[in-house]
Amino acid sequence: MxxxxxxxxxxxxxxxxxxxxxxxxxxxxxxxxxxxxxxxxxxxxxxxxxxxxxxxxxxxxxxxxxxxxxxxxxxxxxxxxxxxxxxxxxxxxxxxxxxxxxxxxxxxxxxxxxxxxxxxYAPILEEQISIRGLIINRTSQTVLQGEEEIQLSPREFQLLDLLVKNKGQVLPREVILDRIWGIDADVSTKTIDATIKLLRKKLDTFGKQDLLQSIRGVGYKIEN
The missing domain is CATH 3.40.50.2300 (Response regulator)
Known part of the structure; x- marks a missing residue:
């Protein structure tokens, strides 16, 4: 244990x-x-x-x-x-x-x-969602492309999951900061941009380069 x-x-x-x-x-x-x-x-x-x-x-x-x-x-x-x-x-x-x-x-x-x-130890029903060929498992906090797992850090997974939950909507950086790090966290919006950059790089490896969209001066979104 x-x-x-x-x-x-x-x-x-x-x-x-x-x-x-x-x-x-x-x-x-x-x-x-x-x-x-x-x-x-x-x-x-x-x-x-x-x-x-x-x-x-x-x-x-x-x-x-x-x-x-x-x-x-x-x-x-x-x-x-x-x-x-x-x-x-x-x-x-x-x-x-x-x-x-x-x-x-x-x-x-x-x-x-x-x-x-x-x-x-009671069985837990897995909560999964599919978007653009990716399988996002919120129970195990994993992301799969086919049989291959995309290795994400906890922050990267939380950020991807937040954008997927709000797909089609633009999430301002301030909202992302509040939901993922907490509004009182000692981080800046540059931390969000850096995390997005790392996440995008990992997704690009699996041909998902256009999944995360940047909205200039505002934030980010995911489209179906």
């Missing part, structure tokens, strides 16, 4: 990571900031995300909400010292699947992880 642990308390994070590896036999990536948790979660596959509520550069609630708004379907367990009913409701409403209050026993954490993965 692959676990992403986001915990800014260095002593606790080291202990949890060690025990998950030793007692659970799990593979664990450990980060200490919210921004890193989001980046890791979108760049790799994890069976469960363990998110601390309070972290620098993006708390666990914000990370959870952002991932769910982008259709992240993996299991998320929230860790927190907040123990009121209202806090639990807020955590679950943010998209967490389970909630564990500090301090806790490692055996209880392991039991909850086992329960989450059993729940997460």
């Amino acid at each position: 692959n676990i992403l642990l986001a915990e800014d308390d260095l002593q606790l994070g080291e202990l949890i990571s060690f025990m998950l590896k030793k007692k659970g036999g799990y593979k664990v990536d450990w980060v200490t900031e919210g921004d890193d948790a989001y980046e890791y979660a979108t760049a790799s596959h994890y069976d469960v995300l363990i998110l601390d509520w309070m972290m620098p550069n993006g708390d666990g609630i914000s990370v959870c909400q952002k991932l769910r708004s982008e259709r992240y379907s993996g299991a998320i367990l929230m860790l927190t010292a907040k123990d009121t009913v209202e806090d639990r409701i807020n955590g679950l409403d943010a998209g967490a699947d389970d909630y564990l209050i500090k301090p806790f026993e490692i055996d209880e954490l392991l039991a909850r992880l086992r329960a989450l993965t059993r729940r997460n």
Whole structure:
């Protein structure tokens, strides 16, 4: 099982990571900031995300909400010292699947992880869409041309998927920035142009050079 642990308390994070590896036999990536948790979660596959509520550069609630708004379907367990009913409701409403209050026993954490993965193994119907001969699978976040997969980064896939969802419409750079990176992200519209350039280069290899259309001074669109 692959676990992403986001915990800014260095002593606790080291202990949890060690025990998950030793007692659970799990593979664990450990980060200490919210921004890193989001980046890791979108760049790799994890069976469960363990998110601390309070972290620098993006708390666990914000990370959870952002991932769910982008259709992240993996299991998320929230860790927190907040123990009121209202806090639990807020955590679950943010998209967490389970909630564990500090301090806790490692055996209880392991039991909850086992329960989450059993729940997460239920078959999921794949969501696919076809455009101009490309098969875009939103469940696995893959793009196929025939039998061959076009290797895209998470950002490139999100950008292509956003344009496909809004095919026929011009998406201004500001809208793309808000939907993919977040309006408060420390990136400029030049980042969008650079990502489009990389995406277009990969699509060009498969003869899809005219799929992404630039609208001068505004943004981008995809036509059927």
